[in-house]
Amino acid sequence: MATIEANYDGLVGLTHNYGGLSAGNLASARNTGQVSHPRQAALQGLAKMKFLADAGLVQGVLPPHERPFLPLLRNAGFTGSDAQVIESAATQAPALLKAASSSANMWAANAAIISPSADTSDGRMHASAANLVTMLHRSIEGPQTARALRAAFPDTNHFTIHEPLPAQDSFADEGAANHVRLCAEHGAPGVELFVHGREAGFTPELKFPARQTREANQALARRHGLNSNNVIFAAQSHTAIEAGAFHNDVVCVGAKTCLFFHENAFANTTATLEDIRRAANGRFEPQFVQVSAEDVPLRDAVTSYLFNSMLVEWPGEERLVLVAPAECRETPSVERYCEKLVSGNGPIGRIEFVDVRQSMRNGGGPACLRLRVVLTDAERAACNPDMLMNAALYTTLTRWVEKHYREELPPADLADPALLAEGHIALDKLCAILGLGSNFYPFQRG
Numbered sequence: 105m106a107t108i109e110a111n112y113d114g115l116v117g118l119t120h121n122y123g124g125l126s127a128g129n130l131a132s133a134r135n136t137g138q139v140s141h142p143r144q145a146a147l148q149g150l151a152k153m154k155f156l157a158d159a160g161l162v163q164g165v166l167p168p169h170e171r172p173f174l175p176l177l178r179n180a181g182f183t184g185s186d187a188q189v190i191e192s193a194a195t196q197a198p199a200l201l202k203a204a205s206s207s208a209n210m211w212a213a214n215a216a217i218i219s220p221s222a223d224t225s226d227g228r229m230h231a232s233a234a235n236l237v238t239m240l241h242r243s244i245e246g247p248q249t250a251r252a253l254r255a256a257f258p259d260t261n262h263f264t265i266h267e268p269l270p271a272q273d274s275f276a277d278e279g280a281a282n283h284v285r286l287c288a289e290h291g292a293p294g295v296e297l298f299v300h301g302r303e304a305g306f307t308p309e310l311k312f313p314a315r316q317t318r319e320a321n322q323a324l325a326r327r328h329g330l331n332s333n334n335v336i337f338a339a340q341s342h343t344a345i346e347a348g349a350f351h352n353d354v355v356c357v358g359a360k361t362c363l364f365f366h367e368n369a370f371a372n373t374t375a376t377l378e379d380i381r382r383a384a385n386g387r388f389e390p391q392f393v394q395v396s397a398e399d400v401p402l403r404d405a406v407t408s409y410l411f412n413s414m415l416v417e418w419p420g421e422e423r424l425v426l427v428a429p430a431e432c433r434e435t436p437s438v439e440r441y442c443e444k445l446v447s448g449n450g451p452i453g454r455i456e457f458v459d460v461r462q463s464m465r466n467g468g469g470p471a472c473l474r475l476r477v478v479l480t481d482a483e484r485a486a487c488n489p490d491m492l493m494n495a496a497l498y499t500t501l502t503r504w505v506e507k508h509y510r511e512e513l514p515p516a517d518l519a520d521p522a523l524l525a526e527g528h529i530a531l532d533k534l535c536a537i538l539g540l541g542s543n544f545y546p547f548q549r550g
């Protein structure tokens with residue numbers, strides 16, 4: 105029985121824009137207010153999905169959420185027709201309209217934490233949608249994400265999809281961006297590394313928010329029925345957070361036996377690596393690829409997003425492939441490091457560079473755009489086939505994007521009520537394409 109790791113990518117939404125909404129995310133701050141290109145953003149995302157599907161990897165698609173999200177605006181007291189709600193929010197509470205319009209749900213790494221069936225006590229895959237409570241514009245994602253995961257993984261004999269943790273600061277959870285799984289083989293019990301920026305009830309004095317709590321991670325490990333011997337809780341270093349690593353996946357990525365990380369990623373590197381070795385317990389020998397600040401200064405790691413690469417077991421290849429953002433070739437220290445990395449005989453054999461520049465300008469690299477899902481043969485057969493990428497789906501989605509997405513979206517156009525109507529028409533059609541039924545979105549349910 106072959107167990108593989110699939111990638112489910114978030115499809116970029118029609119309202120992709122640069123709102124400057126995420127304190128601590130340096131790219132988001134730097135590009136605030138720029139004119140965005142939603143069509144190009146979505147096509148870049150689809151091209152990445154196609155690239156991996158063509159290589160023989162299993163690739164899934166997660167649908168964008170409806171935006172602007174009228175329930176948030178109505179909840180905040182705006183009334184009248186949809187157009188009236190948008191018009192009054194645009195004049196009275198433009199920041200709220202921006203939050204309600206964000207397409208941040210495209211970053212599927214933040215959608216959920218997933219524990220493969222090989223790790224859980226009941227032999228089912230467990231997924232917990234993230235509550236994303238730290239940022240207003242992301243705190244509205246959780247329920248729709250849970251619905252999307254249920255659509256992708258409908259069979260309850262194989263999959264348990266949990267609702268987000270309580271939407272409270274103690275349980276602040278940002279999904280798989282702070283979660284790494286190491287293993288000998290995808291289908292063998294792994295070591296799950298949960299990373300946090302802070303502990304509940306304690307706000308470290310930092311320039312930027314620490315988004316994940318240890319208590320959220322502990323709750324998730326319990327919920328998923330993980331064996332405590334195979335679980336590690338590690339703290340992010342404050343230095344990393346202050347340098348712009350708002351999620352651990354900005355400075356660390358792992359796959360199979362390999363952990364690739366910056367030396368400033370963890371609060372206590374020695375203890376974290378020792379904990380991983382102990383948890384692996386001879387089942388596999390972890391391979392640590394630690395990058396020094398001398399080779400790659402933390403600032404360059406954050407600008408280039410070197411560690412926000414996908415680390416992938418490539419069909420037919422012995423060593424892992426790093427799918428890195430094209431920006432890595434534009435940061436001299438990182439470019440030099442990349443050459444050195446693949447010239448050695450370590451676990452990473454090759455690098456592929458991909459262009460996801462529209463997403464990168466909001467702090468979302470190749471790894472942010474995907475949610476990893478380990479699937480056995482039987483689980484794979486139980487997935488919604490309409491959400492799996494192939495040549496036909498790629499063509500259909502490309503045409504769909506070209507028909508419905510605006511080429512440009514200047515910030516002022518978020519106030520245009522036509523954008524909402526365009527979204528509804530497009531998402532209705534998408535439901536048919538991805539087999540989501542006709543009551544998938546709140547607007548469809550009335």
Ligand code: SUG
Pocket residue numbers: 121122123124125126129132133206208211213214242281350351353354466467468469471472
């Ligand atoms: O939560 N950006 C996202 C980027 C998420 C990246 N994900 C991972 N690292 N896994 C965030 O900060 C910016 C939106 C704006 O400013 O318009 C934003 O939400």
